Amino acid sequence: MASVLELTDVSFVRNRNRILDSISWTVDEADRWVILGPNGAGKSTILQLASASTHPTSGTVEVLGERVGKVDVFELRTRIGLAATGLARRIPAHERVGDVVLTAAYAVTGRWRERYESFDLERAAEVMDAWDLTELSTRTFGTLSDGERKRVQIARAVMTDPELMLLDEPAGSLDLGARESLLESLADYASSSLAPAIVMVTHHVEEIPPGFTHAMLLGEGRIQAAGPLEEVLTDANLTATFGVPLQVQHEDGRWRARAKRS
Numbered sequence: 001m002a003s004v005l006e007l008t009d010v011s012f013v014r015n016r017n018r019i020l021d022s023i024s025w026t027v028d029e030a031d032r033w034v035i036l037g038p039n040g041a042g043k044s045t046i047l048q049l050a051s052a053s054t055h056p057t058s059g060t061v062e063v064l065g066e067r068v069g070k071v072d073v074f075e076l077r078t079r080i081g082l083a084a085t086g087l088a089r090r091i092p093a094h095e096r097v098g099d100v101v102l103t104a105a106y107a108v109t110g111r112w113r114e115r116y117e118s119f120d121l122e123r124a125a126e127v128m129d130a131w132d133l134t135e136l137s138t139r140t141f142g143t144l145s146d147g148e149r150k151r152v153q154i155a156r157a158v159m160t161d162p163e164l165m166l167l168d169e170p171a172g173s174l175d176l177g178a179r180e181s182l183l184e185s186l187a188d189y190a191s192s193s194l195a196p197a198i199v200m201v202t203h204h205v206e207e208i209p210p211g212f213t214h215a216m217l218l219g220e221g222r223i224q225a226a227g228p229l230e231e232v233l234t235d236a237n238l239t240a241t242f243g244v245p246l247q248v249q250h251e252d253g254r255w256r257a258r259a260k261r262s
């Protein structure tokens, strides 16, 4: 099985702060990973490295077989789907939903003079249908609810058929109904043999979509545990990572965690 992402002994230091420390991690093409950890653990920084948006201070990052630092990152980024809040902030509020998805074909936000081919238009329609956005296609991005915006961001990332999909807290700030419906869509997407490798950052085990295969627990910039979900999501590992006694349950493909009663 080919690896799509390989971090070898990666450290990332900013303002003398060691944000990531000696991270070695491999993602294979059939993997669906979740990265869990407390605030400030370094989760989003790992996604920035994986999306070739930044370089490690030491160690090496290989994305889709290309070594970051030795390759044209603009070309490489077109092969990566990224749905993150920072990116969503760059989408103009007046942009129509259909155009937010379509403009991913040119890796731009804000439709201008690009000439779209009929296959771009067909692909955008297909993706909007799969992510329940067809009825919203003429609405402007600024008028959408948080849940709808998350869907649009993911659809935009899916649009270019990426070889690696990176999702930063896709269910963060969603109400229960919006969360459940998004998780269902993510589970459908993840279950397709055509879907790329997926790495999703979250704070909550409840947000792990059914069908995800692996977990990394990150604490203070270090990997606390990484591997198949069932091996990693144990009471002991979650307790050590989040610093409170936790009890984890797994039922019907979903995970739950709560404080252990003494």
Ligand SMILES: Nc1ncnc2c1ncn2[C@@H]1O[C@H](COP(=O)(O)OP(=O)(O)OP(=O)(O)O)[C@@H](O)[C@H]1O
Pocket (backbone or CB within 6 Å): 014, 015, 017, 019, 037, 038, 039, 040, 041, 042, 043, 044, 045, 046, 203
């Ligand atoms: N450019 C920077 N300079 C200094 N510190 C930084 C920089 N970027 C990130 N940090 C710090 O690195 C740590 C990890 O940040 P990161 O956003 O990766 O964590 P996270 O696990 O995604 O957090 P959260 O769950 O709160 O989103 C934080 O303490 C953050 O303040």
